[in-house]
Amino acid sequence: MTIASSVQLDMLNEVGNIGAGNAATSLSILMDRKVIMHLPWTRVCSIEEGCSILSRVGEVGICVEVRVEGNLSGTMLLTLTEDSAAHIISSFGTMLEGKTLVDDLAQSALMEVGNIVTGSFITAISNFVGETGMSTPPILLYDYFDAFICNTVIARTEGSDVVLVFKTELEVDGKAIFGDLAFLPSPEAFRAITKKLDVAEGMVEVNG
């Protein structure tokens, strides 16, 4: 992968911002709570930097991972601390009352939350840049952060020590829920996004 210019990273950040905004809105509707999205950021980093950015070292949590195929191919992650995941489950009301994180029904609910949040992210950015991205069914892991994050980052590097990471922190109801929404685009997806935005910029100049 060629190293991205700072302008290209800004572009990806902006596109990701649109995606994350939509994801936050869907989460807010789903949970009927106020969701705050922190300022997102985009980095080009080495494999271990990528891991330390996305991981919560030594902690245990939930990770919903979705692979994206098409021109916007990549990996999307929704990660939650144990407390946050438990809080989301409790917000579903009586249906999941008393269910813990190891319960199948609780995990399936969290997987659905992950599916909706990542799905609205991908839909928003694919509408914006006019390229297709199709999500595959989500996978959920309840394990050490380092264990699932490293695996995901390595699977995304494809033979280079460089990985592109977009990340934003979500916060629900003040401080009750902490989670990260991350997108690791493939080099092809990154090129597709930056190329589309270059063209759009050019057209504005011609018309203006």
Place this chain on the structure above:
Amino acid sequence: MDYLVGIGEYRIADAPSTVTTRGLGSCVGVIIYDCSRRAGGLAHVMLPNSKDFSTFTNPYKFADLAVPALHRELCLKGCSYMQAKIAGGAKMFTFSSDRSGFDIGMRNIEQVRRVLSELGVPLVASDVGGSWGRTVILNTETGITQVRTVGRGESEL
């Protein structure tokens, strides 16, 4: 002293101390221990082979470079009767879209075994594979290595 080994790092220590690495997924924790000197070390390797990469920043994330470095440092300390234990190398996710044969955990395990046999260090215990993470704690007093998991209990190597 209690030492913590991060991703792509290694560390050696004398007794009495513990050396811990947390949350091994497809990564492999390699422990080399000398019970006569009661000293040992732990490496947290992420990838099998540095030769697959044209450029990289940290050599110790690769099994082919980290394990010899750990071994060399223990030799310099005067260790001669060394044994190895390994843990990790899981396949955390299985996606239908994955390219066939892409199992980084398995490749890490195979490479670590190869490097250990080249160095002439016998592999005496392993807890590898599966689809779950592991936290590994080496007690340099006894050489006993504790493996912890989320929801699958603890075991000793």
